[in-house]
Amino acid sequence: MTDTTTTRTPTAVDAIADRYHEAALALSPIGQTYLGIPGHETELDDFSPAGHEAHATLRAGVLRDLDAAEPVDDVDRVTISAMRDRLGLAQETHEAGIDIADLNVIASPLQEMRDVLDLMPTDTDEHWSHIAGRLRAMPAALDQWFESLHAGAERGIVSARRQVEACIQQTVDHTAGDGYFATLVSGARVDGNDLDESVRADLEAAAGEASAAYRAAGERLRDELLAKAPESDGCGREIYPLHSRRFLGAAVDLEETYAWGQEELARITEEMQRVAEQIKPGASVKEAMQALDADPAYQLHGTDALKAWMQEKADEAIAELGGTHFDIPVPVQTIECMIAPTQSGGIYYTGPSEDFSRPGRMWWSVPKGVEQFGTWRELTTVYHEGVPGHHLQVAQTMYRSELLNSWRRMDAWTSGHGEGWALYAERLMDELGYLDDPGSRLGMLDGQSLRAARVVLDIGVHCGFEAPAEVGGGSWTYDKAWQFLNAHADMAEGFLRFELDRYLGWPGQAPSYKIGERLWMQLRQELQQREGDAFDLKAFHRRALDIGGVGLDTLREALLRPTS
Known part of the structure; x- marks a missing residue:
């Protein structure tokens, strides 16, 4: 296809953003690996207070530069708004001490320094x-x-006791005889052949050192932190708005959103029952799901079959949506489906390198x-995770080097924007008929039910709102x-217990999916009403995705601003 991206002359605002991108990456070898940048593969970030302070000092200088900057076009206006939002919220988080106390079951340094190994070439x-x-x-x-x-x-x-205990258990699991470090070494190969003898010896010794350090970390958490950890899981009504804004890039009325989450969950539950009737008349939702699980037409056996099916469906979506509902540049038309080396459950996406030599990947x-x-x-x-979800969103933004500066393409990620778009993408595929099969539609609604439930649970627990009547009300x-x-x-149960621990230890993140989808849908509806018959869905998608992963208030401001 022909790409229609307009070449744009970089501005002084772009220079500020590019300098910040380079300086922030210089402080983050992990970030470099995520972006596929070679050169510091044997290093990790500085997780000490001094390391956090270095990032804060950098952000403060950039915010001062932005205060003095004059935008020359709408792209500059978005960059300034987005950077003030993202860097400003990071500064508030730092001043509140949240960054130095970072410990949870999914996205704290204990996981980050191990997770990055999954992206390293082998x-x-x-x-x-x-x-x-x-x-x-x-x-x-x-x-x-x-x-x-x-x-x-x-x-x-200090993080809640439940989070500390779960992290201790992760160190036990990773350092077991069949845990992560042992299997990393046993599975090390090059083109199916064993490593050079000296390389293997070095890898075994290094894995032993890392495993011992993780084991010691678990002991230190038990001996040095556990007694100081509060029993309460909730972070509190006072600090929760900061977490919510950090993940949404928007301020929402938490009481109204809590009530909406309960209403949305009830709507989804009713719709699931209607679909269950189509699958098996007279059946409950659980019974319909059991019937689907037992149906050979929906079954895959083994991870090889799973990986092939993922790849087939991802490629099919790219082929059928490109040119009709989306402009998909040629490099973005490649996605690689992978079975992850970990065994914790879940599916996630990692973006391509800037030159697309490492493609975007969907991991199971x-x-x-x-x-x-x-x-x-x-x-x-x-x-x-694929198209039209995260892959299209992340990889297309990475591709827009003639339009967007490096910070906008590679650093400007906001959970409410990104995960909200991915849920919007699921709903769009339903609108386009890709989920007309009752089984697949029930699968989509099951995921929506989970996302709506965690809006209620996350906001309710952390803000101390009254629990729904279905669980007895009260605290x-x-x-x-x-x-x-x-x-x-x-x-x-194992999956769901982990999910609950994740919500309790990462305030504001889980609701950002469904709240983000709500804000995306509201924005589309507002533009449809404004433009009437002139509204073009494909053009809306293109314009929205070209803005990149900014906060949702910045996105709304940019899309509702009249085009020049």
Whole structure:
């Protein structure tokens, strides 16, 4: 297809953004690996208080530069608005001490320094030597993290006991005889062949050092932090708005959103029952799901079959949507579906490198022992992670080098924008008829039910709002949260327990999906009403995605501003 991106002359505002992008990456070897930038593969970020302060000092200087900057066009106006939002919220988070006390079950330094290994290439002995170097950096990085945790504790900021205990268990799991570090070494190959003897010896020694450091970290968490950790899971009504704005890039009325979440969940529940009737007349939703699980037409056996199916559906969506509902540049037409090396469950996306030599990838983390998969449940997830979801969103933004500066293309990610778009993408595929099959539609609604339930649960628990009547009202407790979540999500207990721990330890993130979708849908409807018959859905998608992953208030401001 022909790309219609307009070439734009970089401005002084672009220069500020580009300098910040380069300086922030210089402070983050992990960030460099995520973007596919070579050169610091054996290093990790500085997780100490000094490391956090270095980022804060950098942000403060950039915010001063932006105050003095004059925009020359709408692209500049969006850049200034987006950077003030993202960097300003990061500064508020730093001043509140949230960054130095960062500990949770999914997205704190304990996970980040291990997760980055999944993105490192393994095609040569040299690549494995880089992994060995990064493994050797883990003991020092963990020590730096503990410096920050203790600094946070001195300020009275410590994650909830449940999060500390779960992180301790993660260190036990990773360092077990069949845990992450052991399997990393046993599975190390180059083109199916064993590594060079010296490289393998170095990798084994480095993995041993990293494993010992993780084991020691678990012991330190138990000995040094657990007694200081509060029993309460909720972060509190006072601090929650900061978390919510950080993940949405927008301020929402939390009381109204809490009520809306309950109404939306009730709507989805009713719709699920109607679809269940189509699948098996007279059946409950659970019974309809059981029928789908038992139907061979929806079954896949083994991870090879799962990976092939993911790739087939992702490629099919790209071929059919490109040129009709979306402009999909040629490099973005490639997505690679992968089975993740971890076994924690879940599906996630990682973006391409800037030159697209490493494509965007959809990863499925398959729990140990799981060999059967139901496509009715996961087709909507392929659209969420692939096209028109995250892959189109992230990779297309990366591609727009003639329009957007490096910060806008590679750093400007906001959960409410990104995850909200991915849920919007699922709903769009339903609108376009790709989920007309009752089984696949029930799978989509099941995912929507989970996302709506966690709006209610997350806001309710952390803000201390009254629990819904279905769990007895009154104050939220862990048992009420579990009862509520279990009633509105069809997942194995292990998955769902992890999900609940994630919401309790990462305030504001989980609701950003459904709230983000709501804001995306409201924005589309507002533009449809304004433009009437002139509204063009494909043009809306193109214009919105070309803005990149800014906060949702910035997105709304940009899309509603008259085009010049």
